[in-house]
Amino acid sequence: MNAKLLASLILVILVVAGASSAIYTVDQREKAIVFRFGEIVESNDEPGLHFKIPFIENVQKFDARIQTMDAAPERYLTIEKKNLVVDSFVKWRIRDVAKYYVTVSGLISSARARLAQRVNDSLREEFGTRTVQEVISGDRAKIMNIVQQATDEQAREIGVEVVDVRLKRVDWDPEISERVYKRMDAERSRVAKELRAQGAEEAEKIRADAERQREITLANAFREAEQVRGEGDATATAVYADAFGRDSEFYTLYRSLNAYKETFQTESDLLVIEPDSEFFKYFKKARPE
Numbered sequence: 001m002n003a004k005l006l007a008s009l010i011l012v013i014l015v016v017a018g019a020s021s022a023i024y025t026v027d028q029r030e031k032a033i034v035f036r037f038g039e040i041v042e043s044n045d046e047p048g049l050h051f052k053i054p055f056i057e058n059v060q061k062f063d064a065r066i067q068t069m070d071a072a073p074e075r076y077l078t079i080e081k082k083n084l085v086v087d088s089f090v091k092w093r094i095r096d097v098a099k100y101y102v103t104v105s106g107l108i109s110s111a112r113a114r115l116a117q118r119v120n121d122s123l124r125e126e127f128g129t130r131t132v133q134e135v136i137s138g139d140r141a142k143i144m145n146i147v148q149q150a151t152d153e154q155a156r157e158i159g160v161e162v163v164d165v166r167l168k169r170v171d172w173d174p175e176i177s178e179r180v181y182k183r184m185d186a187e188r189s190r191v192a193k194e195l196r197a198q199g200a201e202e203a204e205k206i207r208a209d210a211e212r213q214r215e216i217t218l219a220n221a222f223r224e225a226e227q228v229r230g231e232g233d234a235t236a237t238a239v240y241a242d243a244f245g246r247d248s249e250f251y252t253l254y255r256s257l258n259a260y261k262e263t264f265q266t267e268s269d270l271l272v273i274e275p276d277s278e279f280f281k282y283f284k285k286a287r288p289e
Contacts, residue, residue: 022054031064031097043098062106066093066163069112074120075173076127078135083173084127090119091163092155099159111160118154119165122147136170143167 026032028047033040036057044050045064052059073087092115094100104110126143127135135143144165152162 022051024050024052024059026050026061029063029065030061031094032059032061033097033101034059040098040101045097060101060106062094062097062100064094064097066091067108069115071116071119073169074123076124078127078132079129080131082132084132084135085169085171085173086123086127086167087169088119088123088165088167090115090151090165092160093163094159095156095161096159101159103158111158114158115151115155115160115162118151119147122150140167140170
């Protein structure tokens with residue numbers, strides 16, 4: 001009884017193992033290849049449940065999602081023989097899994113190396129027929145479309161599909177960029193010097209005009225002051241003359257008093273003069289009341 005039970009149990013296990021090894025599933029994000037003694041007998045792209053011969057056939061699955069290959073920056077020559085550094089990336093996925101396995105042994109690294117070389121060749125060809133201006137602005141989108149189509153046609157030989165090619169960055173070669181920067185800096189410095197020179201010239205013109213206006217204003221003011229002073233002196237002279245004509249003795253006294261006032265303004269003022277001088281004429285004639 002125990003022997004029969006053990007045999008039945010072994011049989012059930014063998015049946016279950018055989019059934020499980022005869023069934024495999026393919027995820028919607030995968031592609032699968034069925035091998036029989038190392039030879040491809042079937043490739044399945046459809047997701048779901050599939051069958052194979054147990055213990056004889058085996059299955060290998062591959063990622064069918066879109067992959068990104070970020071290429072290292074490369075230098076390309078334009079038609080003007082100028083170097084540009086281009087940073088690009090490629091979006092790709094497996095199209096024919098059997099061909100993919102045969103051509104690159106199912107290795108992502110091998111597929112990326114093939115794609116990188118073909119993208120590089122296509123970009124070099126497109127850049128070599130265009131100027132820097134066309135590459136940077138005018139034909140950039142056109143270049144990406146042409147490279148994507150050309151690379152996709154070549155990529156089908158290894159069973160993959162190129163979904164998109166993008167140029168992330170297009171720059172001058174660092175050495176050229178440095179020279180361009182220095183040239184731009186020199187040009188800006190030259191323009192700045194010209195502007196400063198023009199400003200200095202205008203400042204000198206304004207300063208000279210202001211100085212001329214100042215001199216004219218001062219000259220006019222001095223002329224008017226001299227005229228006023230001359231008129232005042234003339235009026236004063238006329239007044240003095242009229243006063244002298246009316247009473248010469250009083251006028252002489254008035255002038256002497258002013259002279260005394262101007263001469264002896266403080267107690268420390270000292271005048272060395274002969275006592276009988278004309279200066280003390282009215283001092284001598286003074287009579288106290």
